[in-house]
Amino acid sequence: MSDTDLSTSWLAGWFESRGSISIRSREVPAGRKKQRGVWRQDQVTVSFRGPENLLVAIKRRFGGAVNHPRRGRTSLTWSSGGSSAESLLRAVLPYVRLRREEIEAALAFREIMHKPRGIGVSGDLARRREALRDTVRAARIKNKM
Numbered sequence: 001m002s003d004t005d006l007s008t009s010w011l012a013g014w015f016e017s018r019g020s021i022s023i024r025s026r027e028v029p030a031g032r033k034k035q036r037g038v039w040r041q042d043q044v045t046v047s048f049r050g051p052e053n054l055l056v057a058i059k060r061r062f063g064g065a066v067n068h069p070r071r072g073r074t075s076l077t078w079s080s081g082g083s084s085a086e087s088l089l090r091a092v093l094p095y096v097r098l099r100r101e102e103i104e105a106a107l108a109f110r111e112i113m114h115k116p117r118g119i120g121v122s123g124d125l126a127r128r129r130e131a132l133r134d135t136v137r138a139a140r141i142k143n144k145m
Contacts, residue, residue, distance in 0.1 A: 006057045011088075012095030019048040019099070021089075021106045021140065023133045024081075044110045046088055047079035062088045086110055102139035105132045 022045050046064075055066045055078040064080030080088065089103050096103060109132040112125060 006054075006061060008091050009095045011058070012092035014050065014054070015048060015088075015092050016096055016098050018050060019046065021046055021099075021102055021136055023106065023109055023136055043081040044085055044089075044106050044113070045079060045081045046085040046106075047077055049075040049077050052076050058088070062091075064088075099139065102136055105135035105139065108132055109136070 024043050024045055052066070055076050058064070058078050059066050062080065063084035064078055067077045067079060069075060069077075086107065089107055093100070093103050093107075109129060112128060112132075
């Protein structure tokens with residue numbers, strides 16, 4: 001499958017049926033001796049399964065990685081975080097119907113995720129992040145039914 005064969009509207013339909021969005025958080029130890037404690041690192045991750053030729057075409061167009069099946073699984077997975085995930089979500093957004101709320105919440109989270117260096121997350125921003133994270137989770141559950 002070439003990049004020209006990969007229409008955005010078709011990809012949006014594939015994503016609605018087989019895609020996954022998650023907001024992952026992890027705590028990362030501070031890197032300098034003067035800094036103590038841990039930093040919270042958030043990432044919006046997008047992934048889905050499919051045939052190798054489709055996933056390779058997506059990788060060429062948006063970046064990300066094609067991952068081989070883990071133990072007990074049979075299908076390949078494309079996954080990405082950061083700007084590659086954001087590019088894919090922005091590309092399919094005009095064509096999605098069922099997962100629009102989930103994609104919009106993930107993109108909104110990504111917009112407020114980055115803050116200037118040295119500035120902590122305020123209570124309002126932390127509450128907004130959690131509300132968006134909850135929206136993505138709730139939309140994912142709703143769409144599985």
